[in-house]
Amino acid sequence: MATRQAVEERGTSVGGGREAQRLQTRARLFDVALTEIARSGLAGADVSAIAKAAGVVRGTFYFHFPTKEHVLVELERNEEVKIVEELTALRAEADDVETMLSTLVQRVSAAKHRLGVRVFREMLALHFSSTRPVESELARHPLAEFLIGVLAEAQQAGRVVGDADPAEIAVFVLTGLFALLATGAHDSGTPDALLSRYVRTVVKGLEKR
Structure with missing residues (x-):
């Protein structure tokens, strides 16, 4: 049976991994969005295209950027x-x-x-x-x-x-x-x-x- 310390450490590791993944996704969306804005302008930038290029669903973009x-x-x-x-x-x-x-x-x-x-x-x-x-x-x-x-x-x-x-x-x-x-x-x-x-x-x- 896992000790309490081991469970807590595993939880921290999982949480840290999720946070790192969240930050990576956000950074990827940020870079892709700037590329799209450079190509099409702010008004013409397509959120769906940004999400697709970043490998996420459209809702993920709005989770990070309203x-x-x-x-x-x-x-x-x-x-x-x-x-x-x-x-x-x-x-x-x-x-x-x-x-x-x-x-x-x-x-x-x-x-x-x-x-x-x-x-x-x-x-x-x-x-x-x-x-x-x-x-x-x-x-x-x-x-x-x-x-x-x-x-x-x-x-x-x-x-x-x-x-x-x-x-x-x-x-x-x-x-x-x-x-x-x-x-x-x-x-x-x-x-x-x-x-x-x-x-x-x-x-x-x-x-x-």
């Missing part, structure tokens, strides 16, 4: 976490607003090349869509959270105007950036110059007079 939009929301958060990690390392060397904002813009723009133009624009376009899943927790928006911290610190040091809400400024700055990148406005002419002008305009408006 909507196709949730796939892009998760992708964006993953990208933001990577960018914030890079910015945090840079902040230890140079934490002035213009340097941080310029680097942030460069990193977000570089994500387009990693993700592909279609997926990148579909991801950013969700910020201006009524179908974007509601997420009120600031922790779900690490890039905004980071920028708010930079702006608040600059206010305390007297480097930028102190009568504005750092959270409102961060939302304004990121919304403007996402609009430029999502619409492709920066793709014509000299994109780097346009983004640099955007940063300079923002910084100029924040300067303490």
